[in-house]
Each structure stands twice: as C-alpha cells, then as structure tokens.
Amino acid sequence: MSEPLGQDEDGMTLDIPDDEPAVGRKFELAELRQKVEKVLEKLPGSLRELFVWRHVNELSYEEMAEIKGLPIGTIKNRVFQAKEMVRRILEEMS
C-alpha cells in the first residue's frame, strides 16, 4: 500500500512493468468482484469515492469534475491512481 506507484509528475505515464502478473485472470469474475469490494475498503476515501462513481455509478469525468469542483485533468489523474491502487492491492492479496 505504502509503496509508491512509480508514476510521473502528472501521474499518468506509468509504464507496464515487464514482470507484471495477471491479477485479473487469477480469479473467476465473481471472486474477483468480491476481492475488488474488499480492496475498495482499503482505498483512501477520496479515491474510493471516485473509483465507485466511475465504475459503479458510471459517471463521466465531466460529471465528477462538476460535482467535486475540480478540473477534469485532476479527476482523471485521481481515478487513474485509484484504478492502479486497486490493481496493486489485488496483486498483493494474490
């Protein structure tokens, strides 16, 4: 969790590591869903909120930016961080 994501200043240019494990394929979809639900509890509140808005409530970046009163770029960046953090925690769990 505390490990940095290794992203650039803008947090959007992370390269795919050569030895990245396929976390998603390790589980059946139902099991993966349960794991994602547990992982969401470990995310910081602000990132969890944006992740849920994006994936569960299917809000657009524009809508989220409007609600939060933040620039779209900032929202995209945070959603990106949230997605990668979910993936990173899943990797640790597996």
Next chain:
Amino acid sequence: MSCLRISDIYEYIDGALSPERREEMDRHLDLCPKCRQALEDRQRIAAAASSLAPFEAPDDFADRVMARVAPAKVKSPAWLIILAATSTMLAVTMMALVASGTSAVEILSRVSHSFWAYAKSAAVFTAKAAILLSLAAKAARPLVESVYGCLSALTSFINPWVQVLILMLTIGVVVSLFFGIKKRFSWGG
C-alpha cells in the same frame, strides 16, 4: 511502436481514443503479449468493479450534487416582477412622450384618461363575471338541493356515531391522498 503506457490502456478501455490511435494500438496489441495481458487484466478488473452493487449514497448526496450542478435560483416575488415591469413601461412611455414634445399637463391628462379607461373596463368585466357566477349558482342549485336531500335521508337512518366514524375515515383518506400525492411529486422541497 513502443509498448503502451498504462494511461493509454485505460483510455482504450474507456473508449476515449481516436479511431486512428485505437487502430494503432490494436496493431501493437496483436504483436505484444505483455501489453495484451496488461489490457486484459485491467479489463477484467474494470468488469468486476462495474458489476458491483451500487453503494448506498449518503443522505445528503443528492443535495450536494444538485448544489454543485445547479445552484438554486433565488426566486423574485411575483409582485416585485409586476411592479418592475409596470414601472419600466411607464418610464418608457413617459420618455417617448417627452421626446415627442408633449407638455407635462398633456402627459398627465393622457395618463389619467388611460387610467380611467382601464378602471371602467375592469368595472364592466367584474359586473359581467358577477352575472355569470349568479347564473351558474342558479343552474347548480337543483343539484345541490338534491345532494342535500340525499344526505338528509341517509343521516335520518344512520346512527350518529357511525356518521362520525364515516366522517373521520373520509378525512383520513383525503389527508393520506394529499400527502401521498405531495410525496410522489415532491412538492414543497
């Protein structure tokens, strides 16, 4: 083409890329197992997340969203709008008359003439409306009398306590209907 960035992969999943860029990425994905795996992995996680049951929103969520998206408009009272419109019309008329070289006495005379003309029209309209209302009352009188007769006949053989009970039930139904409709259409905020 070099390997994809993770941000590219998310944009690919979001469908946010131009057709040219998507085609270029498709070509790379055909050739690069590492990028293909990274894409499929994130697609599966996104699919799992999308199938989660919607989280229960906090009580004030809708208010917060609406406050952000559509700031409440301050409503001006109707009388203020009417007063403003009348004052504006009056001012424009006065300016037009002054500009046309009409004297102040003439303007006042015209204004008072117009006022009395409107007052006369309003009086005639009110009188006509009163006549119509009295005619409607005359026409409805037999109906009201027959309803009253029916009610009198009913109350003559229904126990007074049963009458009170029926009255209470009717009031209850009307009040429930009112609040049900109010809730359904969210009147009064």
